[in-house]
Amino acid sequence: MIAPVVIGVLVLALWEFAVRWNEVPSYVLPGPLLVAQTLVADWGTLSGSLWVTLKITFMALAAAVVVGVTLAVLFSQSKWLEMALLPYAVILQVTPVVAIAPLIIIWADDIDLSLLICAWIVAFFPILSNTILGLNSADHNLVNLFELYGASRWQTLRYLKLPAALPYFLAGLKISGGLALIGAVVAEFVAGTGGSASGLAYRILEAGYQLKIPRVFAALVMISLSGVAIFLATSLISHLLLRRWHESAIRREN
Incomplete structure (x- = not known):
């Protein structure tokens, strides 16, 4: 922790010096000092907007987990279904959300729902692709052993494939957590909704329109810290679930 903290303090000090000089x-x-003062002074307004943005982020992440894991399990059970639907998931992922957000806002006819859909689109694919990879990475010798002992497809999925896919799913979760926040912010920029229930975007x-640039930086700091907090939370979840049995977590502990 010492090295990044020292570098961060030096960068902030040089920034403050350059601005004053x-x-x-x-x-x-x-x-940085003015940004910190603005963050404290405008905390009442910015914190409410932060909660609006985080609410959309967490709802989109939860929806991405449910839909992504469900589709991944279905794809692992049916290769025909995977070949039929996975290309459309790829198309959905590579289409810029900024380009389709206006259409989603018009079709959904509800700002909160449209923001949720936009954030979900961004966060959905990493969980789907990583979980599919994990389900398909189960040891084939163990799969054959399960078949030899007459295990059903459900038993093979529950006791072999899902545990094998857990590290991959958690890796996708860490990626999707940050992407859900990005998707929520981008969707808010496109929507441009105001009022007391508006987000940080x-x-x-x-x-920016009022040239209150310190408030812009204060909002950016809140978004960045929120993204770091989401990453740390998902990393902690991953560590707690893997520390007793998965090789990567065991190596970290030793």
């Missing part, structure tokens, strides 16, 4: 106006580039747009 060159007398850069705050509407061009505020210093709208607060950034609003502050």
